[in-house]
Amino acid sequence: MKKIQFVLAGSSRGMLLLLSLAIVIVSCSVIGGVNKKQFTFYRNEKLVKLVILLPKGRVEERFRVGSDDGKEQFYDFNDGAVFYIARNTTWPTVNQHRMVQPDMKRSSSSGLTSGTDNNGLYWKEIRLEEFQIGYAYVPATHVNRFDDALNSIRIKQ
Known part of the structure; x- marks a missing residue:
């Protein structure tokens, strides 16, 4: 698991993927209940x-x-x-x-x-x-x- 996190964090494509995933998670949980x-x-x-x-x-x-x-x-x-x-x-x-x-x-x-x-x-x-x-x-x-x-x-x- 740490290797995957390191690889994703080290690439711009991985960072974009992580950022997109974070936005989706936050959007789903923040839309006012x-x-x-x-x-x-x-x-x-x-x-x-x-x-x-x-x-x-x-x-x-x-x-x-x-x-x-x-x-x-x-x-x-x-x-x-x-x-x-x-x-x-x-x-x-x-x-x-x-x-x-x-x-x-x-x-x-x-x-x-x-x-x-x-x-x-x-x-x-x-x-x-x-x-x-x-x-x-x-x-x-x-x-x-x-x-x-x-x-x-x-x-x-």
Whole structure:
């Protein structure tokens, strides 16, 4: 191991490699306690990316793909919270059954629907262009982090 470190430190290419690696490590750990993720799709035959900064934490990523370019990405957190992004889906989103309840908080102008479940956990879904984006099973102590994630969404074409 020492020989490798010496060889890398002695060459300009090695120094550049070490510097690049250090920048990547620092960038990943400094972005304000978040985890950058992308949802990629095609619009008018061009690749488009929806970029989001998820709350920091252990995240398992799942996908569901259907016909007509339907796609849903799930990010499952170790505390049971789920964040999702759906586009052109023919199936209900995680929060779909909650959105039809009569005591629902709803803002029709912003496409926002939110509430709490029977366990006191928070959920929210927004509609942005052709997307349904939301979270579910979030404890009160983490709601701000998940709302920040919703506010971080950027579409890059």
